[in-house]
Amino acid sequence: MNLVTISGPPSSGKTAVTIKAAENLMKRGVKVGAVKFDCLHTDDDLAYEKAGIPVKKGLSGSLCPDHYFVSNIEAVTDWGIKEGFDLLVSESAGLCNRCSPYIKEIKAVCVIDNLSGINTPKKIGPMLRMADIVVITKGDIVSQAEREVFAAGVYAVNPGAIIMHINGLTGQGAYEFSTLLYDEKIKIDTLKGRKLRFSMPSALCSYCLGETRIGESYQMGNVRKINLDEKA
Amino acid sequence: MNQQEILRYSPKELLNIYPFLEAFFAGQSWILKLDQQQKLGLLLEQVDEEQQEDYAFDKADFIGQLSDFISQMETFMGKKDKAVETLMVLPGQNKSGEAETFSELIFKTQTITSIVGPTGSGKSRLLADIEWVAQADTPTMRRVLINNEKPDTSWRFSGNKKLVAQLSQNMNFVMDLSVIEFLELHAKSRMVANSDELIRRIIDAANELVGEKFERYMPITSLSGGQSRALMIADTALLSQSPVVLIDEIENAGIDRKKALKILTGEDKIVLMATHDPILALMADQRIVIKNGGIYKVIQTSEAEKAMLAELEKADQKLQLLRMSLRQGEILAE
Incomplete structure (x- = not known):
């Protein structure tokens, strides 16, 4: 089975792009499955189902969504293998712009959109910087110049990536993208022992444990203070 | 320039040689000030574990990307692709x-x-x-x-x-x-x-x-x-x-x-x-x-179609003129 992780800011078009690419693969007889990781709520599983793609949904609830992702991706991979998929797509939203739920040697795709602002590529950390493929969406509604400026911004942050423009509504570019997602020669049997491309943020403080009150005396553990004296 | 060589330059020197690095450095402004005189190798040595965690920074990854970026940009700018004709x-x-x-x-x-x-x-x-x-x-x-x-x-x-x-x-x-x-x-x-x-x-x-x-x-x-x-x-x-x-x-x-x-x-x-x-x-x-x-x-x-184009353009021009008159509050007449 092939495994691909797709991430990107909320509403950047991850699901639309993934489904459009999957439809192209399914036409070629590739069996595609999906898993959607999110925080509180998602209806994206319905979109996958509607497209005829078997899907599992995981909501992290009160846990850090990326920690939740790593704790479950192995079992999800086993599920995909048991179901006999040729390709399993794991989709998760990058919620804090810091994490990269990417795994070494597992294809990683970051989806970002042209509307998110020209400084966005700089703000997104490893999620963009460590992706193998960067998909830029919503190019049909901004000017050509803005597309070029945005793509140049992405390129400056991740020069090694394949950068593609895809229209998630019409699917333009999705066929081409799909050819990069699936490789017959790749066989993944388990994720056991694999490593993340980058460590996740560490925090264990009183608020992690359910504290709600504000104030110095309620703060324990790994707490950090903003520096208000330093000149920016 | 290979990875070892890059480390022997300061960000300021690198920027002088490769002005296009501005955008690349901007993403890592916490460690790289554009006017920094210290050698990059030294700067990177000073980055500790905690900073790497905090800024989601990986030294090897950074230096690899920097060297990729430089070599790609050099080919991009040096090589004049034959124009697409x-x-x-x-x-x-x-x-x-x-x-x-x-x-x-x-x-x-x-x-x-x-x-x-x-x-x-x-x-x-x-x-x-x-x-x-x-x-x-x-x-x-x-x-x-x-x-x-x-x-x-x-x-x-x-x-x-x-x-x-x-x-x-x-x-x-x-x-x-x-x-x-x-x-x-x-x-x-x-x-x-x-x-x-x-x-x-x-x-x-x-x-x-x-x-x-x-x-x-x-x-x-x-x-x-x-x-x-x-x-x-x-x-x-x-x-x-x-x-x-x-x-x-x-x-x-x-x-x-x-x-x-x-x-x-x-x-x-x-x-x-x-x-x-x-x-x-x-x-x-x-x-x-x-x-x-x-x-x-x-x-x-075809020529016949081109001739028709002339007709169509005339009609179009007439419409444009009428539109302009309308905008200026005039009474429309032939």
Whole structure:
């Protein structure tokens, strides 16, 4: 089975792009499955189902969504293998712009959109910087110049990536993208022992444990203070 | 410059040699100040575990990317790619798997090709084939040649080299910048040196296309529909790196469409235009008819059609004049 992780800011078009690419693969007889990781709520599983793609949904609830992702991706991979998929797509939203739920040697795709602002590529950390493929969406509604400026911004942050423009509504570019997602020669049997491309943020403080009150005396553990004296 | 060598320079020295690194360094401003004199190797040594965690920073990864970026930019800037002069599409098949019947379809610089056919007939598939420089590896099995040769795959994957630029009616400016700032930013992202003259030409060219001229200090988001379209066209003609321009209709309001096409072809672009407006379709040198996912016909614009264009333009001009009179509160008369 092939495994691909797709991430990107909320509403950047991850699901639309993934489904459009999957439809192209399914036409070629590739069996595609999906898993959607999110925080509180998602209806994206319905979109996958509607497209005829078997899907599992995981909501992290009160846990850090990326920690939740790593704790479950192995079992999800086993599920995909048991179901006999040729390709399993794991989709998760990058919620804090810091994490990269990417795994070494597992294809990683970051989806970002042209509307998110020209400084966005700089703000997104490893999620963009460590992706193998960067998909830029919503190019049909901004000017050509803005597309070029945005793509140049992405390129400056991740020069090694394949950068593609895809229209998630019409699917333009999705066929081409799909050819990069699936490789017959790749066989993944388990994720056991694999490593993340980058460590996740560490925090264990009183608020992690359910504290709600504000104030110095309620703060324990790994707490950090903003520096208000330093000149920016 | 290899990874070891890079470490022996300071960010400031690197920036002097490679001005394009500004954008790359900007993403890591917590450690790299642009005027830093310390050697990069030393700076990196000072980064501790905690900082690496905090800034999601990986030393080996950083230095690898920096060296990739430098070598890619050097090839990009040093190597003057041969200009794209012709684009050739070789036939494939339609949605039903029937072979396309044209022998070859050639697009040359400075020429206009219109594309007609109902929605869903396969216009965007054709464009995607061109953008992806298809090699019988898309559903249509078409092949695309550049300058009569099988093209390099860098057209597919590279972020700063795309074959097709697009102009469509649905496009809007979304950046909060003035015209001049916007053009400067675009020029900078393209690494254009001495962009002042070029920017002046773009603004002049755009203003040639519209009735009401705009000023360089105006925010791009406040431009009228016609002014926005004019600026997009002039900018795409003069500042976009892509040799092919795809236009998805040009509305008939507030912009001189004939001049607009002339600006594009004058800058050696290959112009493709999806349109059902007879005036635009006849301005093209050839037109492609798309049906059921395949290219059904390639028609060269005949003399008879060109003659008809003259008639249509006259009628169009009359409408434009009436529109202008209406705007100025006049009574319409023959």
